[in-house]
Amino acid sequence: MTFIEVNNASKKFRINQRASGIPGMIANLFAPKYEYRQAVKDISFSIEEGEMTGFIGPNGAGKSTTIKMLSGILCPDSGEIKVGGFSPYKDRKKYVGNIGVVFGQKSQLQWDLPVLDSFELLKAIYRIPEKMYRDNLERFTEMLDMSGFLQQPVRQLSLGQRMRADIVAALLHSPKIVFFDEPTIGVDVAGKETIRQFIRELNEKDNITMIFTTHDMQDIEKVCDRLIIIDEGTKVYDGELMGIRERFGTTRQLDVEFVQECSVEPIEKVEILELDQRKKRFIFENRDVKIDELMNELLAKYSIRDINISEPEIERLIRRIYQGEVS
Amino acid sequence: MKRMLAPYLAFAKKSFLNKSAYRFDHFMGILNTLLKIFIFWCIYRTLYGARTEVDGITMAMVTTNFVLSIGLDALFSVNDYYLPDRIGNGSIATELLLPVSFQGRMLFENLGNTLFKLFFHFLPAVVVSALTVGILPPAGAGSFMMFVVSALFGYGVLWSVSYLLQMFSFWLINMWSLITIKNVFINVLSGSMIPLWFMPDWMAPVLKVLPFSSIYFTPVQIYLGQLTSQEILGKCLIQLGWIAVLYLCGNFLWEKGKKKLVVQGG
Numbered sequence: 001m002t003f004i005e006v007n008n009a010s011k012k013f014r015i016n017q018r019a020s021g022i023p024g025m026i027a028n029l030f031a032p033k034y035e036y037r038q039a040v041k042d043i044s045f046s047i048e049e050g051e052m053t054g055f056i057g058p059n060g061a062g063k064s065t066t067i068k069m070l071s072g073i074l075c076p077d078s079g080e081i082k083v084g085g086f087s088p089y090k091d092r093k094k095y096v097g098n099i100g101v102v103f104g105q106k107s108q109l110q111w112d113l114p115v116l117d118s119f120e121l122l123k124a125i126y127r128i129p130e131k132m133y134r135d136n137l138e139r140f141t142e143m144l145d146m147s148g149f150l151q152q153p154v155r156q157l158s159l160g161q162r163m164r165a166d167i168v169a170a171l172l173h174s175p176k177i178v179f180f181d182e183p184t185i186g187v188d189v190a191g192k193e194t195i196r197q198f199i200r201e202l203n204e205k206d207n208i209t210m211i212f213t214t215h216d217m218q219d220i221e222k223v224c225d226r227l228i229i230i231d232e233g234t235k236v237y238d239g240e241l242m243g244i245r246e247r248f249g250t251t252r253q254l255d256v257e258f259v260q261e262c263s264v265e266p267i268e269k270v271e272i273l274e275l276d277q278r279k280k281r282f283i284f285e286n287r288d289v290k291i292d293e294l295m296n297e298l299l300a301k302y303s304i305r306d307i308n309i310s311e312p313e314i315e316r317l318i319r320r321i322y323q324g325e326v327s
Numbered sequence: 328m329k330r331m332l333a334p335y336l337a338f339a340k341k342s343f344l345n346k347s348a349y350r351f352d353h354f355m356g357i358l359n360t361l362l363k364i365f366i367f368w369c370i371y372r373t374l375y376g377a378r379t380e381v382d383g384i385t386m387a388m389v390t391t392n393f394v395l396s397i398g399l400d401a402l403f404s405v406n407d408y409y410l411p412d413r414i415g416n417g418s419i420a421t422e423l424l425l426p427v428s429f430q431g432r433m434l435f436e437n438l439g440n441t442l443f444k445l446f447f448h449f450l451p452a453v454v455v456s457a458l459t460v461g462i463l464p465p466a467g468a469g470s471f472m473m474f475v476v477s478a479l480f481g482y483g484v485l486w487s488v489s490y491l492l493q494m495f496s497f498w499l500i501n502m503w504s505l506i507t508i509k510n511v512f513i514n515v516l517s518g519s520m521i522p523l524w525f526m527p528d529w530m531a532p533v534l535k536v537l538p539f540s541s542i543y544f545t546p547v548q549i550y551l552g553q554l555t556s557q558e559i560l561g562k563c564l565i566q567l568g569w570i571a572v573l574y575l576c577g578n579f580l581w582e583k584g585k586k587k588l589v590v591q592g593g
Contacts, residue, residue, distance in 0.1 A: 013589055014587075014589075068420065071424060072423065072424075073419075073420050073423045073424065073588070074588060075585070075586045075588075092423065093426055093427070093428060094426070095426075096423075096424050096425065096426045097426035099424075101421075101424050103420065103421060106417065106418060106420060106421050107421075108421045108424070110341070112345065112348060113341075113345075120337075121337055121338075121341055124333050124334050124336075124337030125334040125337060125338075125425050125426065125427055126334075126425075126426060127330060127333060127334065
């Protein structure tokens, strides 16, 4: 069942272009200049119930804007967004009771109050039934190992603790959809792992639909099944995480260790890098060079101790997609 | 009904509790109110000199006006930066994620504050003033009742003025100047600085077309028994009219502003 449906959504912002210095300030006072920046351009996608989708792109690509449109905070300039039968912006008050949002950079907790008091407040705001509240609280605090700091004021928590508390805050009302906007930002390695496992488990057991934005490729590789990449407000990839290798991973890399020091003659369409005296790296495009032919050629000409073929890492591929090298 | 109100009551409770967290600030606030009343009392006592009344207004009435309007001013204290702050630092985003009406939340957080101040700021300040500079008793039980009702409406007017003004923060990043101008208007035209009895005649039409006199001065006049029951009814209806007009205009801007909301930072 299609749960989230986005059709040709666009959003632009007006940006005040101001020259620097005092002359710039005065000019701006009388004749302000504005420029429009298209944050999201004609984006369309649909997401099934229970799907776990990674939403990535470089800074300023329009990820957060899309998340904010999906969660009813921003109104799209054009296009249509439907989530679980609601139109997020128009039905905001009714709609947001069904979703949970975690902004890694913005806390939803009350700064001066203990974590538990913030949770109690959310219980009242979302009108969460007592039993559901108790069950969720108990389950999540155990999964995220939070019992140690529930009574502490939020301002005294470490970033990792605050993030865990924020995640629980977004889930107490058992939402059907959860948006994570950079939920692991600034968290240490162990903390990230805890958060990832928690999210993964929740998605599998409770069948919650999730959208996940991040800059951390580990997050994506460990958590998401599907990947949507956007750049400059448009969608550049939408498909399975593994599919990205097939589609973009056309570069192969062959590391060869020779028995003794030797020089290799140049081979057409293959880039050769010297790793150390006896190790060389051959980089080539799949469609230009057949890997078996290349290996036969090398084996025939040189005495070889070890050969290692590797596929490019997802991270490198995505970096190349960002840089517009592949499409 | 109770279920519908539950989230808002939780907001009110939260701000009530938050308010009690800063004790020093609180005592300074009471001192500030008392000082203000005392200073105005000194000024007007000097102006009155040996006279017992000016234009039929006694010094005791002037004192009562100051105690009540400065007291109510401290009691109401609407946070003019509620929305501007949230737009300025981007936290408006997380607030819009809650399944409640933003306006309702704004009102109830303020009401929680006001309830705290009623018991721990307004009443102590009025009692201390009554014992020092003195205050006239209400003109009667009925006058007192109507005073409470119209003070409540006065709060509504003050809140709505602030509400409408705050909506401009969708378009303007720095709201300080607008808010300061508004507060000057309130100080001068609401009677909390110069009792409106002493305003020159040409000001009367100005006061009539602006909402400020119905914030503190209407309740004070009712308290002192200066109005007939018909006038009381009329003035209270004017208060309600202002609340409706200001709130609806504010709401119109809220709907417009929300559409072009830019979330700052991230």
